[in-house]
Amino acid sequence: MSTEPEVPANRAPTLTDVAKLAGVSVATASKAINGRDEVKAATRARVLKAAELLSFAPNALARALLGGRTGTVGLLTSDLEGRFSIPILMGAEDAFGAGQVSVFLCDARGDAIREAYHVRALLSRRVDGLIVVGSDTDPRPPLAGTIPVPVVYVYAPSADPGDISITVDNVGGGRLAIDHLLACGRRNIAHVTGEPGFAAARDRAEGAAAALTDAGLTMLGGKPYYGSWDETWGGPRRTSWSSSTPRWTPFSAAATRSRGASWRPCVTSGAMCPMRSP
Amino acid sequence: MSTEPEVPANRAPTLTDVAKLAGVSVATASKAINGRDEVKAATRARVLKAAELLSFAPNALARALLGGRTGTVGLLTSDLEGRFSIPILMGAEDAFGAGQVSVFLCDARGDAIREAYHVRALLSRRVDGLIVVGSDTDPRPPLAGTIPVPVVYVYAPSADPGDISITVDNVGGGRLAIDHLLACGRRNIAHVTGEPGFAAARDRAEGAAAALTDAGLTMLGGKPYYGSWDETWGGPRRTSWSSSTPRWTPFSAAATRSRGASWRPCVTSGAMCPMRSP
DNA sequence: CTGAAAGCGCTTACAG
DNA sequence: CTGAAAGCGCTTACAG
Numbered sequence: 001m002s003t004e005p006e007v008p009a010n011r012a013p014t015l016t017d018v019a020k021l022a023g024v025s026v027a028t029a030s031k032a033i034n035g036r037d038e039v040k041a042a043t044r045a046r047v048l049k050a051a052e053l054l055s056f057a058p059n060a061l062a063r064a065l066l067g068g069r070t071g072t073v074g075l076l077t078s079d080l081e082g083r084f085s086i087p088i089l090m091g092a093e094d095a096f097g098a099g100q101v102s103v104f105l106c107d108a109r110g111d112a113i114r115e116a117y118h119v120r121a122l123l124s125r126r127v128d129g130l131i132v133v134g135s136d137t138d139p140r141p142p143l144a145g146t147i148p149v150p151v152v153y154v155y156a157p158s159a160d161p162g163d164i165s166i167t168v169d170n171v172g173g174g175r176l177a178i179d180h181l182l183a184c185g186r187r188n189i190a191h192v193t194g195e196p197g198f199a200a201a202r203d204r205a206e207g208a209a210a211a212l213t214d215a216g217l218t219m220l221g222g223k224p225y226y227g228s229w230d231e232t233w234g235g236p237r238r239t240s241w242s243s244s245t246p247r248w249t250p251f252s253a254a255a256t257r258s259r260g261a262s263w264r265p266c267v268t269s270g271a272m273c274p275m276r277s278p
Numbered sequence: 279m280s281t282e283p284e285v286p287a288n289r290a291p292t293l294t295d296v297a298k299l300a301g302v303s304v305a306t307a308s309k310a311i312n313g314r315d316e317v318k319a320a321t322r323a324r325v326l327k328a329a330e331l332l333s334f335a336p337n338a339l340a341r342a343l344l345g346g347r348t349g350t351v352g353l354l355t356s357d358l359e360g361r362f363s364i365p366i367l368m369g370a371e372d373a374f375g376a377g378q379v380s381v382f383l384c385d386a387r388g389d390a391i392r393e394a395y396h397v398r399a400l401l402s403r404r405v406d407g408l409i410v411v412g413s414d415t416d417p418r419p420p421l422a423g424t425i426p427v428p429v430v431y432v433y434a435p436s437a438d439p440g441d442i443s444i445t446v447d448n449v450g451g452g453r454l455a456i457d458h459l460l461a462c463g464r465r466n467i468a469h470v471t472g473e474p475g476f477a478a479a480r481d482r483a484e485g486a487a488a489a490l491t492d493a494g495l496t497m498l499g500g501k502p503y504y505g506s507w508d509e510t511w512g513g514p515r516r517t518s519w520s521s522s523t524p525r526w527t528p529f530s531a532a533a534t535r536s537r538g539a540s541w542r543p544c545v546t547s548g549a550m551c552p553m554r555s556p
Numbered sequence: 557c558t559g560a561a562a563g564c565g566c567t568t569a570c571a572g
Numbered sequence: 573c574t575g576a577a578a579g580c581g582c583t584t585a586c587a588g
Contacts, residue, residue: 012404012426014581025559030583040557055424057402061339061348062581065564070339072382072403080368090358093385098395102403104350105383107371117376124335125350125380126290146333148290292565303575308567318573340565343580 013054022050033058064126071101074122076115079135080107084155088133101128110135119143132156137167137200170200174207182215190220194229201226291332300328311336342404351381352400354393357413358385362433366411379406388413397421410436415446416477448478452485460493468498472507479504 019029024043032039032047033056039047050056064070075092077085085107092103104122108115122130129149134140134156142158143151150164157165174191181189191208194201205224212219227233297307302321310317310325311334317325328334342348353370355363363385370381382400386393400408407427412418412434420436421429428442435443452469459467469486472479483502490497505511 015583016581026582027559027561027584028557031558034583038557043557057398059343059404059581060399060402061343061404062564063583065337065339065343065566065581066583068564075383080364086358086364089383090385093383098384098392098399100399102382102384102399104380105353105367105371106376106380107368114376120335121338121376121378121380124338126337126339293567294565304566305568305575305577306573309574312567316573321573337565340580341567343565343582344567346580 012059013056015056015058017054018047018050018056021054022047069128070126072104072125072127073101073129073131074104074106074118074125074127075131075133076106076108076118076122077133077135078108078110078115078156080105082135084135085133088131088154092131116144119145119147123148132158136198137170137203138198168200170203171207171210174204174209175211176207177204178208178211178215182211187217188220189217191224192234193224193226194233196226198229290337291334293334293336295332296325296328296334299332300325347406348404349379350403350405351379351407351409352384352396352403352405353381353409353411354384354386354396354400355411355413356386356388356393356434358383360413362413363411366409366432370409394422397423397425401426410434414476414478415448415481446478448481449485449488452482452487453489454485455482456486456489456493460489465495466498467495469502470512471502471504472511474504476507 015026015029015033018033019026022029022032022043024032024047028039028043029047029050032044033051060071073092073096075089077089079085089103089105096103104125104127106118106122108118119130127149130143130147130151131154132140132143132151133154136156138156139159140153140156142153142160142163153163153165153167155167157163157167178189189208189212191205193204196202201224205226208224209219293304293307293311296311297304300307300310300321302310302325306317306321307325307328310322311329338349351370351374353367355367357363367381367383374381382403382405384396384400386396397408405427408421408425408429410418410421410429410431412431414434416434417437418431418434420431420438420441429436431441431443431445433445435441435445456467467486467490469483471483474480479502483504486502487497
């Protein structure tokens with residue numbers, strides 16, 4: 001054990017610094033710090049004290065270079081500003097545990113070139129896996145090239161059925177909504193939804209229609225009311241209607257203005273139902 | 279140059295693989311790939327072709343171990359779900375450039391313990407710097423311990439004036455709002471704002487009051503209307519008022535329901551004004 | 557129980 | 573122009 005602390009000058013302390021201060025070899029210091037049991041208790045204590053003294057934090061890069069795992073994951077979103085990436089990111093973070101696995105967040109801004117850049121960077125950082133989050137439930141083209149790590153597509157499934165995708169059961173969601181209204185005693189039920197160009201809108205409509213049919217009912221107006229994906233379309237404030245839509249105001253937008261709890265976006269046709277695998 | 283491609287079996291291709299395939303040493307392969315000019319053009323071409331063939335992506339970890347820089351930054355937020363972290367994250371990402379610097383996103387969920395865990399993890403991953411994003415403009419305690427990399431506090435400044443903080447000029451924001459209304463010809467101006475426990479509310483009120491005083495006017499009601507940080511407080515729908523607030527409805531919440539553009543949160547007292555350093 | 561040695565994938569002086 | 577060698581910070585067999 002040297003006489004003075006020898007705090008390293010201008011760089012982060014290394015295992016060698018710790019070992020030197022504790023008067024052992026780096027091999028032993030490594031074992032002590034990693035909780036291997038082939039170390040005498042007194043030795044371990046000395047090493048740990050030295051590490052503490054130097055505020056030693058093991059270099060995860062060096063460790064990863066050996067182990068093959070980096071403990072990092074890339075989360076690639078196409079639409080960070082949107083409503084869906086953040087909850088998914090938070091769920092992933094929770095699952096990974098604070099500090100166990102760290103996530104690289106990349107926003108491709110809906111641009112394929114940008115996405116490719118990010119993938120390249122993430123792979124050279126040797127992430128252990130990739131999570132690709134889309135902003136709607138329409139299938140998207142899989143990542144180009146051979147990706148040497150596991151990839152999970154979330155929200156927007158991969159167009160390749162061989163890939164692993166976690167997406168929303170929108171057909172089931174449409175069913176759930178109708179079943180709920182039926183359970184409330186309603187019989188005259190309309191379906192107000194988003195643009196028919198989205199799989200989400202079509203799928204929910206399909207589920208809703210099926211549930212109504214099962215109940216021996218028909219949809220009010222005979223078909224879903226497709227419209228734009230915003231609260232205005234579902235709200236009561238509409239004053240002029242196009243000829244293809246009925247003169248009738250289905251929902252109150254009151255939920256979007258509820259008092260108290262912090263203010264949250266609210267979609268009128270079920271996008272907020274819990275995610276489940278298909 | 280070997281006769282068959284020798285694609286490595288079950289692992290990512292390394293510089294050694296590339297060098298072998300190109301028939302040069304790793305040193306030369308390294309120089310060729312990194313664009314050093316001490317390499318014969320023909321040799322460089324051969325190396326690049328080999329790299330291409332193997333889909334070689336240099337191991338950023340190994341590179342970082344040498345260079346001292348990792349090209350990564352930690353972004354530590356306390357409130358990912360809130361309104362402010364995401365725009366800041368996107369700005370940072372833009373500034374870093376896709377794939378040049380990657381950002382680790384960590385959400386401390388407002389918990390100091392969790393924050394400490396994340397800091398520890400980020401430091402062991404040897405980030406080149408840290409961005410700490412708060413959810414309001416009240417000063418926050420600086421990160422505990424000695425942080426060996428540059429730290430920038432954003433939105434919520436550090437309580438230590440020696441630290442670098444980028445925050446919002448709320449006093450100036452309050453002034454701007456009043457100046458705008460004055461320019462529109464208004465003379466009876468009230469200030470409806472958030473809870474007085476927040477520096478943001480107090481600062482904006484201060485700026486607004488000062489601008490009114492400068493114009494020889496007084497604030498309608500004689501003082502700011504402090505209330506909860508939500509649209510309801512600023513909106514027209516209020517039916518009952520506490521005795522401390524006037525029977526008067528200041529703002530229309532219509533902006534939060536505007537048609538067309540995708541739906542955005544809207545704060546009634548200026549939080550959305552552009553950020554500037556103090 | 558402890559330590560010398562090899563090696564993870566790369567870069568950088570330093571000889572040839 | 574090219575390559576052998578050392579080294580970044582760590583871990584892991586393998587001897588002692």
